[in-house]
Amino acid sequence: MTSIRSRLLTILIASTGLVWLFAVAWIYVSTQAEVERVLDARLTEAARMVNSLLAERRIELAALAGDDELPATEFQTEGPSYERQLSCQIWSLDGRLVGRSEHAPDGRLTEAGSGFSESVVGGETWRVYAIENPALGVRVMVGDSIAVRDRLVGDVVKGLAIPAVLILPFLAAVIWVSVRRGMSPLDRMAQSLSSRPATDLRPLADDNLPEEIAPAVRALNGLFQRVEDVRDREKSFTAFAAHELKTPLAGLKTQAQVALASKDGEVHENALRQIAAGVDRTSRLVRQLLDLAAVEAGDRTPEMQEASPVEIVRQVAGELPFAGERVRIEGGPAPSARFDPVLLALSLRNLLENALTHSDGPVLVSARKAVGAVEILVEDEGPGIPVDELPRATDRFFRGRAKSASGSGLGLAIAKEAVARMNGTLTLENRKPRGLAAALSIPAVE
Incomplete structure (x- = not known):
């Protein structure tokens, strides 16, 4: 070296x-x-x-x-x-x-x-x-x-x-001493880093640093902060995931015990239905956890393409087993937009699942041209989100007061993170007299 x-x-x-x-x-x-x-x-x-x-x-x-x-x-x-x-x-x-x-x-x-x-x-x-x-x-x-x-x-x-x-020779000795003294801040920084434990992500002191070293120290401090944020997010993710998985697993165990202990056919059948519902909920939760981990990891580079997003909407709606005739796509041909098909499908699937879960009525999907963007609007007739909870609705595992028994508080967080990877935004707004409108805004084709 x-x-x-x-x-x-x-x-x-x-x-x-x-x-x-x-x-x-x-x-x-x-x-x-x-x-x-x-x-x-x-x-x-x-x-x-x-x-x-x-x-x-x-x-x-x-x-x-x-x-x-x-x-x-x-x-x-x-x-x-x-x-x-x-x-x-x-x-x-x-x-x-x-x-x-x-x-x-x-x-x-x-x-x-x-x-x-x-x-x-x-x-x-x-x-x-x-x-x-x-x-x-x-x-x-x-x-x-x-x-x-x-x-x-x-x-x-x-x-x-x-x-x-x-x-x-005297000049060479002076140069050697000068270089040694000039490089001493790097030596001190290396000693400070080498003596730290892996869990110590405190920022390095950046006072009175030479101009050449200050950018490197600031970059390291920024890296420490990002690593700290990722670590905190992983801790939070693990804690919330363990908590969310514990409830359905406990319910599955209880229903299985009921089914085994009961001799009544109706009780036995009801317990099996509860087990099937719990398995569906747990399966959805695991899939959402995997989706959220994949989106937040950022390992995959978005593969942007220019096309109409309506085809992705139809594809996602056709893949949802409980959508049936409830998902309606309104309007004519949508304007072309720039998006990653996988990320857009991930966002739409979670928005549609969220709308279908919290509403018994139809779910309307439409696309329209905005300033420099294309908006995909998903509207339902559910109870909506209380105004004071709207700012936190896209936080992970946040379910609010109007939570559903089958929800996990991850759908909106996944949709927001996925659309952000495409340089887009997710906006939530309550409808009148009732319902929720979720607007996905993605870059339009100029």
Whole structure:
């Protein structure tokens, strides 16, 4: 597993080393160019100075009068490393050497008449500036060795590179310490999480956190809250399911005991009918519990399609064994909507079962176009829901004052959760003079 700390250290140290390398290369190139410019300017000034001294007769050209050698005129810098950096020669126009500096080579510095040039003298490359003086009949040449120039640039770069090499380990140690201290909030958070028991879902402290870590801590706290909500919901679900299943199972056991103990045929038959009804109620409750668990789990991605929802209504009504002629589908062709057939069928089945359970009259189903949606209306003629209980009617296991003996308080909760998975809503409203209207609103096809 790759360590963020190791990657960060590698990146910082490598990038710092590359920056130093590029800096040294840039300094080398720029220093070389600047040194050449400065030394060329010095060559020009030195040649002009010697030419001016000759013109003002401050230097005697005895060689022009027939002497074989003139006293050497020195043009060098001080210091042992660069004492031969600058050399000067004075040649007559007829090709005789009439003067030179102390360390100037014996050979002619350049064959050029005037201006800058480079030449090889005695196996050494020279940069030379020449001035021709026709009035005196001489040519002044001032040059310096390219090797000396290169050594000068190399010494400058070496003076920068050596400290850089010595500083890099210290810099790496500073980077390591900085990264370690910078990553310490993550280490503390990891230690805090690793020492927690599985049941501890308290949010992490988010005060005075670095900006880079704060989003991760907030995301973890949000995850803890969602896990806590799911756990609470599962606890509630288990408790309510156990309570709801306990009653019909106890009733089944009682009726079975009555049937076994009674010798009366009518009592025996009634007990069997009660057992059959209890089995139906328990079967419905188990199916609703499974439906609610499946809808709330959210593992299945809704497969949305565009079609008329009326066909789903007919399909669901045909599957209900006790619907018969009581379910009536009103209106013409319904507008197309976007829905998941499985989720819509689940919602409608629970709404129809709820309406048929609480009403002895017909159940009317219709579909109509609304603003950006299609509404499927399920209306019954039952007692409705007391106004003060309407906000809680879609809560799980909530049955209210007008509860049915066969109900479990899950139908409306399942319908609401299923339609919400399709980006829809469930609205409940009492009818006048009596009854309940449940409106499923799902996205319409634009």
